[in-house]
Amino acid sequence: MKILLIFPPSWHPSQPYLSLPSLTAFLRQSGVCDVVQRDINIELLDVLLTEKTCGEFYQRIVDKLRRMDTMRAAPHWGAAPGEREKRQALVHAVETIPDIMKKVESAKRTLRSEGFYDLDRYIESINVVNEVLGIISTLYYPSSLTALNNDMRYSVYSSQEIFKALDNEEENIFLNLYKDYFLPSILEFSPKLVGISITSTSQIIPGLTLAKLIKDRNKEVHITIGGSVFTKLIENLKKVDSLFSIVDSFVVFEGEHALLELAGQVDGKRDFKKVPNLIYRENNATRINEPFYAEDLNRLPTPDFDGLPLRLYHAPASVLPVQTSRGCYYRKCAFCNLHLDHRNFRLRKADLLLEDINKLSQKYHTPYFFFTDESVPVNQLREISQGLLENKWDIKWMGGVRFENALNDDALGKMYKSGCQKLVFGLESYNQRVLDLMKKGIKADIVKRILDGCLKVGIAFHLYIIIGFPTETEKEALETLDFVLRKEYLDSPGFSCLPSLFGMEKDSPITQNPSEYGLASIMAPGGEDLGLGYFYEVVQGMSPEEAERMYQYVISQLSESLCPFPYNYSMSDGLLYITHNKGKCFH
Incomplete structure (x- = not known):
């Protein structure tokens, strides 16, 4: 049976995304030989x-x-x-x-x-x-x-708007490009099952445009959509029947076993109720296969990047994504719904992860790795670092972490010696009141101590900050700005900082108890049957309009002090630059 997995535009051109290599590896391990993965994003560019x-x-x-x-x-x-x-x-x-x-x-x-x-x-x-x-x-x-x-002028949060975009040859950038450059080879491959990974809202129209083009030319092919976007829209999919005219099913949460079982059913009895994590239409009703299935990370194979055009990415060396865990072990931040992408938190054993890194480094001739976890637990970092040091592998890595007290000078020193080049932190605010209201579970003095520790051992860092969290005042936002513009940070090699404007995201904890956060009301935008956020009104702190102005001011101040290239443009490019500038290239 032929399976085609597609990663559509638009996404960063510096490195491959992890979803297709993870699925491809599992399918091939399970005996599905004829599986092809294509990063149409980088192919199109x-x-x-x-x-x-x-x-x-x-x-x-x-x-x-x-x-x-x-x-x-x-x-x-x-x-x-x-x-x-x-x-x-x-x-x-x-x-x-x-x-x-x-x-x-x-x-x-x-x-x-x-x-x-x-x-x-x-x-x-x-x-x-x-x-x-x-x-x-x-x-x-x-x-x-x-x-x-x-x-495009079409909203990706409205199925009606999306469908207008899908057939608009005047304005849909992707329609003729797909027809001219990609559809012939896709149809020639003759897949029975096509999986399209939509992990960002920027991929919704490009991904669904491709789905419709394939479906229009071959009604028999089963098209399934996976990825985090539609995992957040499970309830919406019950009410938006129109999407099932171009897509046969959606795989929500994790896709390894789901895709394997789906392939078996498409090739066999088509009993889709046996496919875990599947949403599909049957007898004029939308079916959701629950309970949702979570993978055992220690039974999954090393990701397989074979078939992806690694030489086409916009970088001189491959920076490969790997996962040490799935889910978020903290799960309490009031503004965040990322923990919903996975049912629960699970770790991959450190020895298996080290095996992954070694295999991938040897096979694809690269020392560069990016841990894509929401945040890697400190104990996991210690084990990985210890393993890398014991094996004396020349690996250069970076990953996302929380400001945990356990991230002390000893841990940071060991991480640096093992090849850690940069850490990515969600700071969000440097005002303790705001941090507490966000339920970040971190203390400003610990933040400062950890960043000083990074500077001391030579680990670069990236800080994410949020402007306009409900009740935040202009003074408190400027407190955060002053902190990230500290001279010692600006002068440190590889430092980067990206602000974002607070947005109230669907299913984030703040939506469950708005009054606790000084909100007068929250409202779903009209006409958005695929909406992922809400409008809101505040009782205290900056209004959404004032927060927008403060956000623009913060961007202007950061732009004056920080060149966006390469560190704010691309995490993986930054990793290559840091390593290159230290004169430790891989041979």
Whole structure:
């Protein structure tokens, strides 16, 4: 039986995502030989970022302008809203493409070679890539494309809006690109089961566009959608029947056993009630197969990246994602719903993880690893570090951690010696009152002590902060800003910090008890049958509008002090830069 697993646009082009390699490894271990994984995100960028493709887009934009001008000359012509802006964008593209298209191949080569480590060339190359994508995507104005994202005027939180986007050849950037470059090879492979991983809202329209194109040409293929986005929309899927016209099923939570059983049923009796974690339609009703299944991480194989085009990613070396655990061991942060992506917290044994790292490092010729856990427990970090040191492997790694008291100088020192280059922390705020209200379970003095410890041993760090948590005042937000702009942090190699504006996310603890957080009300946005968040009104602290202004101010202050490249642009690029600058390259 042929299975095709797809990772759609848009996602960061620096490294592969872990979902498909994890599923592929499990299916192959279970005897499913004919499984192919494709990162259409990076494949598409490789197609677009060529002089030839730019030239083709140039000609199509010229033709579109001619048609527009012919229509403008017709009697009784009335300009549609936005027509002038659209024409200006197309004219700008025609003027710009001939020069910029000559730079695009060189930019790609730079990002994939040692030229990557020349910061000026790195920044110039990323700017060229994004400028090219932005300019050629004016063909679909007002839609736009960057290396990291796509933007359309259709809301991804409304099934009605999504369906308008799926068939709109004028504005859906992906429709003709898929038809021209990807659909033929997908249909030629003749899969019986296609799995599409949608892990970010930026992948919803691109992923569903591809699903519909495949379904329109082959009704027999079973299309299933997996990933964290629709795991958060289980209740919504009960009410949105229309999605099942282009998708046969959704796999929520974890997908290894689900996909294996689904493949068996698609190839056999089609008794879908036997497939764990599946949502599907049967007898005009939506079925949800519960209780939901959680994988035993210690029975899962090492991820398998075979088939992914590792040389196409925009980096000179592979930074491979691995997981030491699934779920969040803390699970109490008031603003967070990430813990809902997994049913419970589980660890992979350290010896198995070390085996994963060794196998992957040898097979794919890289020392670079990114632990993608929500946060790696300190004891797990100690065991991994000890194992790496005992084996004397030249591994360079980074991962997400919490500000735990157990993260002392001894632990940090051992981690650094084992190859830890950088740690990623969710600081959120440096004001203790706000931290306590967030239920972060951390103390400001511990935060300072741990970051000082990182500086002492030579581990870089990244800080996430949140602006506008309910009841937060401007003074408290500025307290956090002052903390992250400390000179010793700014002067430390590899330091990065990204602020986000507070958004009230579906199923986060704060939604269960709004009054505790000084909220007058919370409201679901109208027309969003696939909504992932809420509007809210505050009784005290910054209003949403004031928080937005403070957020913009914080961004401006950080931008003055921190160059976004490479550390704020890409975690994995930053890992490569830190290691390179220490003169410890892998051979």
